[in-house]
Each structure stands twice: as structure tokens, then as C-alpha cells.
Amino acid sequence: MPARIAFGAAPARRPFPFIVLRRLRLRLLKRWFDRHLQRLDLPEIDDHLLRGLTPEDVRRECAKSFWQT
Structure with missing residues (x-):
């Protein structure tokens, strides 16, 4: 049976940064509304x-949808 090697405690996992996604989503919606x-x-x-x-x-520019650049 192989011996286990102890490397210390596993690093703590940080939770997924949902606040970042919310900010990105709000920024994207603002950009789309401004473009509209x-x-x-x-x-x-x-x-x-x-x-x-x-x-x-x-x-041509006015005919584009708000998400198109």
C-alpha cells in the first residue's frame, strides 16, 4: 500500500464572484441602451x-439592432 504524503491543508476555495457577472451584465445593458x-x-x-x-x-447604421456594433 503506497504511503500518503501530507502537503498541508488544501487552499480554501473562493466562491464564484457573481457580483462581477452582475456588473458586467449591467454594463452591457447600459451600452446597448445607449447605442439604441x-x-x-x-x-x-x-x-x-x-x-x-x-x-x-x-x-444603414440606424437599421442595425442595438446589440450590433
């Missing part, structure tokens, strides 16, 4: 402020 609001406001911006974006570029 920006896409709603984009057609209202004057052409001289868009600096080189064509109306087609604006339409």
Missing part, C-alpha cells in the same frame, strides 16, 4: 455635423 438611443438620435443630426457620412451610411 444614439441610433434614434442619429437621423436628427445636421449633415454638417456628420462629417463625410452619406445619408445611406446613416440609414
